[in-house]
Amino acid sequence: MEKVKVGIVGCGNISDIYFTNCKKLDGLEVVACADLDLEKAHQAAANYHIEHVYTVKEMLDSKNVELIIILTPPATHASLCLEALHGGKHVYVEKPIAIKVEDGKRILELAKEKGLLVGSAPDTFLGGGIQMCRKLIDDGWIGRPVAANAFMMGHGPEAWHPNPDFFYQEGGGPLFDMGPYYLTTLIYLLGAVKRVTASARISLNERTIKSKPLYGEKIQVHTPTHISGVLDFEDGAVATLITSFDVWGSQVPRMEIHGTEGTLSVPDPNTFGGPILLKRPGVNTWEEIPIIFGCTENSRGIGVADMATAIRANGEHRANGELALHVLEIMHGLLVASESDCHYFPESTCQRPTLVHQKDF
Numbered sequence: 239m240e241k242v243k244v245g246i247v248g249c250g251n252i253s254d255i256y257f258t259n260c261k262k263l264d265g266l267e268v269v270a271c272a273d274l275d276l277e278k279a280h281q282a283a284a285n286y287h288i289e290h291v292y293t294v295k296e297m298l299d300s301k302n303v304e305l306i307i308i309l310t311p312p313a314t315h316a317s318l319c320l321e322a323l324h325g326g327k328h329v330y331v332e333k334p335i336a337i338k339v340e341d342g343k344r345i346l347e348l349a350k351e352k353g354l355l356v357g358s359a360p361d362t363f364l365g366g367g368i369q370m371c372r373k374l375i376d377d378g379w380i381g382r383p384v385a386a387n388a389f390m391m392g393h394g395p396e397a398w399h400p401n402p403d404f405f406y407q408e409g410g411g412p413l414f415d416m417g418p419y420y421l422t423t424l425i426y427l428l429g430a431v432k433r434v435t436a437s438a439r440i441s442l443n444e445r446t447i448k449s450k451p452l453y454g455e456k457i458q459v460h461t462p463t464h465i466s467g468v469l470d471f472e473d474g475a476v477a478t479l480i481t482s483f484d485v486w487g488s489q490v491p492r493m494e495i496h497g498t499e500g501t502l503s504v505p506d507p508n509t510f511g512g513p514i515l516l517k518r519p520g521v522n523t524w525e526e527i528p529i530i531f532g533c534t535e536n537s538r539g540i541g542v543a544d545m546a547t548a549i550r551a552n553g554e555h556r557a558n559g560e561l562a563l564h565v566l567e568i569m570h571g572l573l574v575a576s577e578s579d580c581h582y583f584p585e586s587t588c589q590r591p592t593l594v595h596q597k598d599f
Contacts, residue, residue, distance in 0.1 A: 365510025
């Protein structure tokens with residue numbers, strides 16, 4: 239298969255793992271990089287032997303690039319996706335696909351009009367851990383799924399991130415930052431969501447940065463930092479989801495799926511591996527389940543490789559725009575439900591992506 243020529247826009251914290259993995263993955267050839275700070279782009283090009291360094295506009299206009307990976311802050315995702323699509327490029331964007339549902343819809347509509355593909359992080363659900371969980375559920379190891387719980391609870395990124403302000407603006411917070419990992423995994427395991435409700439709050443109006451180089455600077459908080467939600471799935475399961483930047487410590491599991499014949503303890507959906515634990519009726523202990531799928535290390539970029547295969551084969555990819563839009567609308571719906579004291583019914587839906595085959599990556 240002829241490799242898809244890839245350009246990466248955004249050479250910040252997360253770009254290193256994309257450069258590393260995309261250089262190794264079948265079907266991809268990273269030919270260019272760009273950043274508003276050209277020094278960062280030149281440094282990335284030197285570190286990873288990238289042929290072209292472009293401004294962002296040059297990247298969008300370049301005839302050398304077929305697929306653009308967008309790794310910029312969330313507020314820029316929609317505009318860059320739309321510009322790339324207008325320029326005839328396929329796009330794969332870090333989560334979330336956009337901040338506003340309307341922008342997410344515009345991205346998918348334009349892609350369809352242009353005959354282009356849209357992909358979006360996270361692709362952690364394509365890793366061996368979540369793939370193994372999906373196989374166990376599909377094979378009936380816990381019977382019919384009836385409930386789930388998912389918890390992402392910590393005290394925010396201001397302790398470690400070099401520039402954490404955007405985490406506390408619209409499109410940030412624990413829900414939009416980490417929620418996509420949890421929601422994508424829940425949808426992959428249980429299917430689409432038909433109704434949500436939630437309570438959300440801003441617990442602290444101001445945060446103090448504890449990391450360098452901005453140590454001591456203040457951040458004004460403009461998005462909820464603790465969200466407790468309930469999700470009703472189309473197939474009947476009910477899930478509890480909590481995302482929080484207001485918790486100093488927790489011993490709750492990251493995620494569990496409860497079925498009529500057992501409970502599955504799912505690995506951290508922000509990782510690609512295990513452990514996976516299974517509790518069956520009549521057994522007093524948890525059983526650790528071995529993983530038979532690959533990609534159990536940090537494999538960010540496998541969603542792009544899967545997309546490249548779809549581009550060349552005129553097929554479907556798993557970390558797709560419909561899934562990302564459904565996740566975005568669910569997050570939006572949780573906040574709307576809290577603000578308006580009601581349930582929210584998503585208009586979007588999506589299909590559960592298929593299991594990965596060993597030959598796929």
